[in-house]
Amino acid sequence: ETGVTQSPTHLIKTRGQQVTLRCSSQSGHNTVSWYQQALGQGPQFIFQYYREEENGRGNFPPRFSGLQFPNYSSELNVNALELDDSALYLCASSPGGLAGQETQYFGPGTRLLVL
């Protein structure tokens, strides 16, 4: 069984640029959630996708957007990057779209540095 994978592992961008992060969910999982983890803090929920539809969103501005594809892989896009966007971005997958009822399994994350 393949776990959650993310790419790239590290990324350096400059302010104002745009970035796309990718995630492949664990086999058999159709729900993907994205989290931002700043240094020394706990992960913060960005949004969740279930069967290609956004299924909940945290307190993040619209320049954070996402997609989920028919194979349940997902992208996180961030436009107009700011210095505070520097963080570890974590993707998690779970078996279904029932919020609160499934365990989420996390990928290794993408470390984004914005200069």
Add this chain to the structure above:
Amino acid sequence: AQKVTQAQTEISVVEKEDVTLDCVYETRDTTYYLFWYKQPPSGELVFLIRRNSFDEQNEISGRYSWNFQKSTSSFNFTITASQVVDSAVYFCALDDYKLSFGAGTTVTVRA
């Protein structure tokens, strides 16, 4: 208001000592789930345990055990006979409609 509070920032122990991590949560829902995750230096969050709000039975799984008390909104986690490989940041999380994490407790186990 913070939904999950982990009051301990750092804990340092010598190998074979027990470590107890505190977690207090806040929710208005009657149905919710509580989790503990471990984050080693590599960065990946590793699932450890899950508990639903209707089951207050405390259990032991290997060297891990947990104490869920709904009356005090606490979900504490204990590592028995700690090992150096247990060194990591441990996160408590609440899932009522989305997963909310605490700030984490850094556990250092010295040989």
